[in-house]
Amino acid sequence: MVTMQYPLETKDLSVTFNPGSADEVVAFSDITFTLKPDEILAIVGPSGCGKSTLFNVIAGLQPATAGEVFVNGTRVLDAKGQVGYMLQKDMLLPWRSVQDNVSLGLEIKGVAREERRAVADRLIAAYGLKGFEESKPGTLSGGMRQRVAFMRTLALNPDVILLDEPFSALDFQTRTLLQAEVLDIIAKQRKSAILVTHDIGEAVTMADRVMILSRRPGRIKQIVEIDLRRDERDPVKLRSNARYQDYFQLLWSELDI
Amino acid sequence: MSWSNLRYLPGQIGLALLIFGLWEGLVRAEVLSAHLYGYPSGIAAKVWGLLSTGELFKHAGVTAFAAILGFVLGSAIGSFAGLCLWLNETVAKIVRPFIVAINGVPKIAFAPLIIVWFGIGIESKIAIAAALTFIVSLIATYNGTLETDRDLLRLMRSLGATRLQAWRKVVIPAALPWMLSTLRLNVGFALIGAVVGEYISSQEGLGYLVYYSGVLYDLNGVWAGILALMVVALLMDRGVTELDRRLRW
Numbered sequence: 001m002v003t004m005q006y007p008l009e010t011k012d013l014s015v016t017f018n019p020g021s022a023d024e025v026v027a028f029s030d031i032t033f034t035l036k037p038d039e040i041l042a043i044v045g046p047s048g049c050g051k052s053t054l055f056n057v058i059a060g061l062q063p064a065t066a067g068e069v070f071v072n073g074t075r076v077l078d079a080k081g082q083v084g085y086m087l088q089k090d091m092l093l094p095w096r097s098v099q100d101n102v103s104l105g106l107e108i109k110g111v112a113r114e115e116r117r118a119v120a121d122r123l124i125a126a127y128g129l130k131g132f133e134e135s136k137p138g139t140l141s142g143g144m145r146q147r148v149a150f151m152r153t154l155a156l157n158p159d160v161i162l163l164d165e166p167f168s169a170l171d172f173q174t175r176t177l178l179q180a181e182v183l184d185i186i187a188k189q190r191k192s193a194i195l196v197t198h199d200i201g202e203a204v205t206m207a208d209r210v211m212i213l214s215r216r217p218g219r220i221k222q223i224v225e226i227d228l229r230r231d232e233r234d235p236v237k238l239r240s241n242a243r244y245q246d247y248f249q250l251l252w253s254e255l256d257i
Numbered sequence: 258m259s260w261s262n263l264r265y266l267p268g269q270i271g272l273a274l275l276i277f278g279l280w281e282g283l284v285r286a287e288v289l290s291a292h293l294y295g296y297p298s299g300i301a302a303k304v305w306g307l308l309s310t311g312e313l314f315k316h317a318g319v320t321a322f323a324a325i326l327g328f329v330l331g332s333a334i335g336s337f338a339g340l341c342l343w344l345n346e347t348v349a350k351i352v353r354p355f356i357v358a359i360n361g362v363p364k365i366a367f368a369p370l371i372i373v374w375f376g377i378g379i380e381s382k383i384a385i386a387a388a389l390t391f392i393v394s395l396i397a398t399y400n401g402t403l404e405t406d407r408d409l410l411r412l413m414r415s416l417g418a419t420r421l422q423a424w425r426k427v428v429i430p431a432a433l434p435w436m437l438s439t440l441r442l443n444v445g446f447a448l449i450g451a452v453v454g455e456y457i458s459s460q461e462g463l464g465y466l467v468y469y470s471g472v473l474y475d476l477n478g479v480w481a482g483i484l485a486l487m488v489v490a491l492l493m494d495r496g497v498t499e500l501d502r503r504l505r506w
Binding site for chain 2: 059060061080081083085087089091093094095104105107108109136156
């Protein structure tokens with residue numbers, strides 16, 4: 001049987017902490033969804049619904065108690081390099097220059113120095129950090145650091161990008177700017193992405209679909225299609241768009257915070 | 258101690274002069290016994306005498322050589338071993354109680370053993386200094402590797418890094434500040450090792466000078482030896498500061 005291959009697909013994912021013991025906690029269960037090509041799917045939920053655990057499982061950083069995650073039809077644990085992720089923490093190596101941070105993944109893959117320099121310099125120039133190639137992360141602002149982290153994610157050219165509240169530590173202006181930039185890059189490079197966030201506005205602004213999780217134990221409560229064109233999705237202009245406000249209200253009431 | 262901050266130098270010299278002046282005055286007024294405490298002018302004369310015969314340089318040179326060589330060997334091997342322990346958790350768990358046990362004992366207690374094994378020459382002093390600094394570096398560096406940000410290690414894993422790659426690219430640089438900070442502690446430990454070795458048995462070195470001056474109730478000689486040890490310690494500390502400045506990211 002030939003089945004459609006999705007960039008990312010989960011089947012009956014569950015995570016239970018301390019299974020079988022008295023302090024057994026079900027983080028989430030029966031999470032089944034697909035991520036379509038070129039799509040951004042946001043995952044929102046009340047705090048404590050297991051969003052971060054779900055993210056870690058999808059990223060292959062943590063095993064699930066039951067169920068599977070597939071990336072292009074391969075189990076995520078065997079799909080190293082096809083999934084890139086970006087967290088709230090930029091996780092740049094402070095002893096490495098911007099250039100060497102961006103090319104870290106290529107270095108691990110064994111790409112020759114000249115080639116990875118070229119890839120890194122191209123990304124750095126394209127995303128507005130030209131002149132900072134040799135700078136250490138400690139000398140950069142939070143927004144610049146997050147941009148470097150995003151370039152590091154892109155350097156390996158993954159099909160799927162996983163974002164776990166990557167903008168939440170930034171100030172409003174920087175956040176808005178980066179949201180627009182990341183949205184643009186994901187669209188242009190035809191990546192698929194999952195965005196975990198607690199910011200409903202961010203979910204409506206960036207995602208094509210928003211998956212709402214219930215309180216713990218987290219289950220999929222509803223998946224809302226956000227019918228906004230990519231060219232409408234300017235983070236600032238969108239705020240005065242009536243449909244944006246409707247989606248915002250809908251998600252807010254469904255979240256039962 | 259900051260060398261560049263000269264603003265406090267007058268105050269520091271003033272404090273030293275005050276202490277030495279008071280000390281000298283109390284000895285001259287025969288409140289303090291010159292015999293039991295020594296006195297600054299006597300110490301100065303002693304230092305001058307030892308300098309003019311070249312004896313002080315000889316003793317200081319012997320002690321500094323033993324301390325520095327022991328320091329380099331112990332710190333280097335200890336740090337490297339500490340880094341390597343991260344690579345294999347099973348080995349680390351097996352050796353951990355032994356390291357803790359050895360670390361709990363005042364390591365100077367091993368000195369007589371080392372003198373029996375390495376003889377009464379400079380080799381045993383180097384070995385004691387090396388043993389002391391080895392264990393300190395080993396523990397501090399291993400603890401440093403355990404402090405590596407787990408998220409960074411997960412990132413490395415997700416980028417497809419092997420454990421060896423994660424070790425080279427993340428664990429070692431992350432542990433570097435720990436290793437460098439330990440070097441400063443090790444200056445003291447290396448000197449303790451060399452001097453204790455000289456106390457136990459030797460014909461030369463600052464430990465020998467201090468010990469025999471003490472036995473002969475030549476308190477000015479004891480103080481002269483202590484002052485020379487301070488100079489050696491400061492110079493070694495200066496060297497470590499320079500190394501730290503070059504290596505720290």
